[in-house]
Amino acid sequence: MALVTISGYPCSGKTSRAVQIKDAFEKRIGDESYNGPVTKVVLISDDTLGLSRDGYNDGRAEKPQRGALFTALQRNLTKSTIVIVDGLNYIKGFRYQMYCVAREANVRVATVFVAAPSEMCKEWHQTRPESARYTEATFDNLIQRYEEPSSMVRWDAPLFTVPWIEASAPVEEIWQAVTAGVLKPPNAGTSSAPKPPSDALQALETTTARIVSEIMASQGSGMLSGGTVSISSPRVTVHLPAQRTVTLSELQRLKRQFVSMHKKAITLGATESGDVDWSEQGIGTKFGHYLEERFEGN
Template sequence: MALITLSGYPCSGKSTRASELVAQLSPLLPPQLKLVTVSDESLNISPSVYDDSRSEKPARGALFTAIQRLMAEDTVLIVDAPNYIKGFRYQIYCAAREMKLRVCTVYVVATPDVCRQRNASRTDGRAYTPETLENLMLRFEEPSSMVRWDSPLFTIPWTDQNIPAGDIAQAVTSGSVKPPNSGTLSALKAPSDALHVLEQTSIAMVSAIMDAQVATQGSGGLVTLPLSPSLQVKITLPARNLTLSELQRLKRQFVTVHKKAITLGTTEKGAVDWGEESVANKFVTYLEENMKP
């Protein structure tokens, strides 16, 4: 349904705002929707992972995996985490688009001094070291309403007593749903037996054409090729005898071209159909376009 990404300095009040969102959005959303919050704390990710990049990277990967797992059409997912890197926010945005979810960003603003005071006074064991806190604030990349992955953007200063719950509810229930980015779509793959079907069907076609020429005595025209008890295809042959070597050469060319399409997935606007009938019809088209009169 929707994804709400929180962003802000460490100890800026993101978790407090996330709790307020859950409380205030619940009566504003349709009853069939679930409100779910995922956070570093809920995933048992310690603040100490941000002490160095080697531990931070897998922790961020674990968070992203959890986000993907919790995304659903009946869920409004709140991501309560630092989300201080714009590249990571973009990654979350792309995942949401792929799931056809609405998105918005809540920027929780607090001054560095306020964040330092809150971090120093924490007694829950989730305080950052002073060095890590300063480093994270220095590296923080502020959300911007000018970029699509942060929009719509709701900015909430630490001095505000209330959150714009009504506007956020409207964004997650009636905001625009961006279509998936074509770069994130998985390429459709041909079935595992596609190469076998391609080879055997084209061989059967060559054999059937040779038999048809014997029956028509090389007069050409429209003929029906019986490839199997359940499959017959029509092809227009030239008014001459096609040699076996000529047909085999065309068959090799056809197979070579389509092997590449099978290996890469498809070259035909997302349509992958490598059944016997489809391959036979493709080969008919190829032959009719390449056979000399």
């Protein structure tokens, strides 16, 4: 259904805002009068995943931290779930990565920026239990590296800025954005290539071999000077070159080229010219066109 990304300085009150939003959403979907598509609200954070703040002490340790958060997001993002990611989310590249996952899943997005002065965040940080603190150097580093969300970029929009002095987040506006806002479809940059069926390679081999056999059989029955061959299964018409016989070795060579070219599509799900129809008819039609294009040059 939607991804809500919480972002802000460390110790700015992000978790409090995330819990406010989660509780308000759950109250709404739990109401007897509600009959919408949202059935669950999931809150993901370093704490819910059991991740230590020591992971932010250096870049090598931080990468697995973000990886765990990202994996949890992918696992929970569905058409009936609102996922709230409560984390630092201070790197715009990581917010963009999450945005791309949401686009691929065809769900809506929203970003909540919890705004608080860095000096106040540092004061609040000092009041936390030692087990819930960052080291002083890490805390200062996270403040310096923070990349503030912007409503001008698509991966942060729509953006809701919540000042630290506000009693609550704009829950109603956020709800409208994630349930009735603009739903951007996946594009070429975020879509996964469709996977071919498990028997695609076998279908490719058997269908092309059958067409080669039928072409040779038609020529052997008296059509020795070119013409049109109609294949019965799959139903394909192939126009052979006029005034000459196409040899078996020539057809076998073209068949091998065609199959080899499409083996790439077996793993990637598409060729450079677009998606592949892996049905017998689709393969036969494409192979027939391939043969005619090669014969035209001869």
